[in-house]
Amino acid sequence: xxxxxxxxxxxxxxxxxxxxxxxxxxxxxxxxxxxxxxxxxxxxxxxxxxxxxxxxxxxxxxxxxxxxxxxxxxxxxxxxxxxxxxxxxxxxxxxxxxxxxxxxxxxxxxxxxxxxxxxxxxxxxxxxxxxxxxxxxxxxxxxxxxxxxxxxxxxxxxxxxxxxxxxxxxxxxxxxxxxxxxxxxxxxxxxxxxxxxxxxxxxxxxxxxxxxxxxxxxxxxxxxxxxxxxxxxxxxxxxxxxxxxxxxxxxxxxxxxxxxxxxxxxxxxxxxxxxxxxxxxxxxxxxxxxxxxxxxxxxxxxxxxxxxxxxxxxxxxxxxxxxxxxxxxxxxxxxxxxxxxxxxxxxxxxxxxxxxxxxxxxxxxxxxxxxxxxxxxxxxxxxxxxxxxxxxxxxxxxxxxxxxxxxxxxxxxxxxxxxxxxxxxxxxxxxxxxxxxxxxxxxxxxxxxxxxxxxxxxxxxxxxxxxxxxxxxxxxxxxxxxxxxxxxxxxxxxxxxxxxxxxxxxxxxxxxxxxxxxxxxxxxxxxxxxxxxxxxxxxxxxxxxxxxxxxxxxxxxxxxxxxxxxxxxxxxxxxxxxxxxxxxxxxxxxxxxxxxxxxxxxxxxxxxxxxxxxxxxxxxxxxxxxxxxxxxxxxxxxxxxxxxxxxxxxxxxxxxxxxxxxx
Numbered sequence: 001x002x003x004x005x006x007x008x009x010x011x012x013x014x015x016x017x018x019x020x021x022x023x024x025x026x027x028x029x030x031x032x033x034x035x036x037x038x039x040x041x042x043x044x045x046x047x048x049x050x051x052x053x054x055x056x057x058x059x060x061x062x063x064x065x066x067x068x069x070x071x072x073x074x075x076x077x078x079x080x081x082x083x084x085x086x087x088x089x090x091x092x093x094x095x096x097x098x099x100x101x102x103x104x105x106x107x108x109x110x111x112x113x114x115x116x117x118x119x120x121x122x123x124x125x126x127x128x129x130x131x132x133x134x135x136x137x138x139x140x141x142x143x144x145x146x147x148x149x150x151x152x153x154x155x156x157x158x159x160x161x162x163x164x165x166x167x168x169x170x171x172x173x174x175x176x177x178x179x180x181x182x183x184x185x186x187x188x189x190x191x192x193x194x195x196x197x198x199x200x201x202x203x204x205x206x207x208x209x210x211x212x213x214x215x216x217x218x219x220x221x222x223x224x225x226x227x228x229x230x231x232x233x234x235x236x237x238x239x240x241x242x243x244x245x246x247x248x249x250x251x252x253x254x255x256x257x258x259x260x261x262x263x264x265x266x267x268x269x270x271x272x273x274x275x276x277x278x279x280x281x282x283x284x285x286x287x288x289x290x291x292x293x294x295x296x297x298x299x300x301x302x303x304x305x306x307x308x309x310x311x312x313x314x315x316x317x318x319x320x321x322x323x324x325x326x327x328x329x330x331x332x333x334x335x336x337x338x339x340x341x342x343x344x345x346x347x348x349x350x351x352x353x354x355x356x357x358x359x360x361x362x363x364x365x366x367x368x369x370x371x372x373x374x375x376x377x378x379x380x381x382x383x384x385x386x387x388x389x390x391x392x393x394x395x396x397x398x399x400x401x402x403x404x405x406x407x408x409x410x411x412x413x414x415x416x417x418x419x420x421x422x423x424x425x426x427x428x429x430x431x432x433x434x435x436x437x438x439x440x441x442x443x444x445x446x447x448x449x450x451x452x453x454x455x456x457x458x459x460x461x462x463x464x465x466x467x468x469x470x471x472x473x474x475x476x477x478x479x480x481x482x483x484x485x486x487x488x489x490x491x492x493x494x495x496x497x498x499x500x501x502x503x504x505x506x507x508x509x510x511x512x513x514x515x516x517x518x519x520x521x522x523x524x525x526x527x528x529x530x531x532x533x534x535x536x537x538x539x540x541x542x543x544x545x546x547x548x549x550x551x552x553x554x555x556x557x558x559x560x561x562x563x564x565x566x567x568x569x570x571x572x573x574x575x576x577x578x579x580x581x582x583x584x585x586x587x588x589x590x591x592x593x594x595x596x597x598x599x600x601x602x603x604x605x606x607x608x609x610x611x612x613x614x615x616x617x618x619x620x621x622x623x624x625x626x627x628x629x630x631x632x633x634x635x636x637x638x639x640x641x642x643x644x645x646x647x648x649x650x651x652x653x654x655x656x657x658x659x660x661x662x663x
Contacts, residue, residue: 123151129491134158136518144191147525148228156229160523166511168405168442175467180504186528193237193364200355201410202369210531212239235529238359239366245343248370251549253350257293269332278325291562295345296337298562303330305566347557352391382416396439406440414445415452430456451479462511468501490520
């Protein structure tokens with residue numbers, strides 16, 4: 001090449017670009033050869049595992065000098081199959097893997113049971129597909145490690161991850177009972193907290209409490225974690241325990257009825273849409289009249305007042321609320337309270353900002369809502385979680401896309417939330433999930449099958465960790481096919497693979513840093529570093545007693561609210577009514593007394609008049625004449641004595657007797 005050509009900038013740039021492309025091609029070829037060699041090694045190991053599984057125990061030992069010779073595992077056989085360690089240096093030269101990944105020669109491989117290895121193929125993925133998946137999950141920014149890619153055996157150099165910045169794009173952890181969902185949730189929570197992200201999770205069965213206690217190592221655990229490239233060590237996370245209304249262990253979490261709202265409460269009470277709208281009118285009435293709805297007794301007091309004689313006029317003014325509907329709601333509230341749910345409502349009302357705390361060392365605090373005491377109230381439990389999420393939505397400002405979320409909210413047993421949910425309730429959930437992403441909050445739904453979550457909600461989820469599904473019934477088979485149809489195309493027969501996943505394995509697809517879905521990856525998941533069994537109760541009690549939040553929320557408060565106001569109002573009305581009734585009764589009694597007195601006087605006058613008439617009649621009858629006539633008339637004797645002759649004789653006799661006649 002001439003000096004002029006060598007000094008031409010265009011030529012120099014072309015040569016540099018050519019050298020770069022040549023180097024990339026050589027590197028790609030080397031990686032391809034490496035992947036092909038690893039695939040061939042995995043196939044050879046699988047064949048060896050099948051041979052050992054079918055070889056009688058009394059067969060001669062394999063010649064150490066033969067290709068593929070293996071040494072027995074010091075860990076002992078795992079469940080269902082041996083787990084030998086393969087000395088790869090005997091058959092394959094040590095080859096350095098990608099930067100930061102352990103060499104394949106030094107990785108300890110754990111064999112899966114030979115009976116689960118397809119006889120017709122060495123693995124479901126080709127070397128090219130393995131390479132494509134490995135590159136797709138090689139994120140540049142911070143990420144959470146889920147586990148290692150499985151292609152019959154785990155490939156420790158192919159790590160499956162979730163970008164930390166994408167955790168606020170929500171996700172789903174699904175799978176049948178016993179497939180490892182709880183351990184997946186625990187592993188994600190531990191890693192998030194370690195990276196300074198607060199976590200909230202509901203612990204329905206108490207299994208998650210082990211996150212606060214360092215895990216216990218075992219040969220089986222270490223063999224498994226080494227095989228997937230996990231540098232496992234026991235470690236505890238900073239944990240705060242909470243309890244709904246103080247039922248169970250933990251700092252009490254309460255909400256006021258006003259804060260809970262009519263929509264969520266209608267879901268809990270099982271009201272239909274008409275009754276739900278009517279309950280909304282009751283809340284509106286309480287707000288307009290300054291009646292604080294703190295607990296269920298306050299709401300019952302409002303309904304009792306509206307259906308009473310005193311409140312009938314006000315009930316009539318609440319358009320659309322009939323007395324019959326108010327009565328139905330009141331009966332449902334009474335039943336609800338009798339079941340013990342009234343303890344969840346009251347004051348002090350919990351501030352959801354407490355879930356956003358970090359420890360002094362920068363680690364995020366894992367808030368565990370201990371709810372074993374409300375297992376018989378699933379609707380209340382799930383709806384209460386939705387209330388907490390809605391409160392977070394109202395509290396947090398818009399922040400857009402962050403390098404890491406402010407909080408990740410794990411919604412365990414999510415199927416309980418959507419069971420018999422009204423359209424309005426489901427729409428409220430969809431809206432909250434859609435918009436809370438911009439507030440920096442990620443929501444992961446944990447349930448048994450994706451069909452438990454409405455399609456509008458699933459459409460908002462960016463990451464999926466699907467554990468094994470079962471298909472024992474036609475409905476199960478239909479649900480399985482529907483689940484398979486939601487995944488992007490891959491090298492797996494997903495309908496078969498989803499039924500063959502072992503415990504601690506899952507089909508994974510996440511949202512990449514660019515917002516695009518990653519390829520489907522059959523993953524053997526990492527083991528949690530905390531205890532995979534519940535933390536001892538004594539330790540939980542000690543942690544709760546030492547909590548800085550207990551003095552603030554531990555003691556319930558009963559202030560003047562709707563019940564007291566309406567009780568006083570109804571008592572005053574009752575007293576006024578009683579006084580009015582007493583005055584009316586007195587006036588009525590006085591009128592009756594006056595009436596009776598007049599009747600008595602009238603009767604007496606009539607009796608006197610009658611008696612006088614009778615007296616006069618008798619007198620007249622006996623005398624025959626008047627009183628004057630009787631005085632004038634004289635008896636015969638009087639007539640004789642008063643006669644002139646008689647007077648002459650009497651005078652003579654008197655003079656003769658007394659001597660007056662001799663004068």
